[in-house]
Amino acid sequence: PTHQAPLIMEALCMARAQGLTVPFVYNCGGYENPDVIRLMDGMVDIYLPDFKYGLEEDGLLFSDAADYPRYAVASIREMIRQVGEDLKLENGVAVSGIVIRHLVLPGRLENSMAVLRLLKDELSTNVPVSLMSQYTPIGAVKSHPHLGRRITNAEYTRILDYAMKLGFENLFIQHVSDDAMTPDFDCKTPFEKSGNPDE
Secondary structure (H helix, E strand, O other), X not given: OHHHHHHHHHHHHHHHHOOOOOOOEEEEOOOOOXXXXXXXXXXXXXXXXXXXXXXXXXXXXXHOOOOHHHHHHHHHHHHHHHHOOOEEEEOOEEEEEEOEEEEOOOOOHXXXXXXXXXXXXXXXXXXXXXXXXXXXXXXXXXXXXXXXXXXOHHHHHHHHHHHHHHOOOOEEOOOOOOHHHOOOOOOXXXXXXXXXXXX
């Protein structure tokens, strides 16, 4: 949402002037301009950035953004400067901080490892990291040579083990998703679970 940041900040100022007190969460893709993030200092309570690519070649291949790692590191560094490198809770509810999200892609474990190394070397191993396993190929992507399948349990476990080896302790982890948890958008009732509803 970087290009919409001025309007977002204007709306947030108006909302707070009218009594809004809930934490403001900024959910973004990680490919941000750090100068824009700097303008949000004092406005955002919780940052939820993605860190998609640690390798320039993967940034170029999948998002036409070879400079993704550089921008992600710089923008997340600014986010941490503003809200700290942890996630603060009050009565079990997040009120400030950051969680960095990384979606593990099939066959691209070196990319995931590069993300974790960049976080360790350039930022901190204390920062909360969500290692996401739910990548699901849909539509034409099912025939993509790199992205046409889900990740395996072995792939996810390898990345989780690598994160812990690097010293990350604040990890949000998932079970590797299966087909039963993914809506089938090729059918008329994508959210209707088939089979025994108790399974």
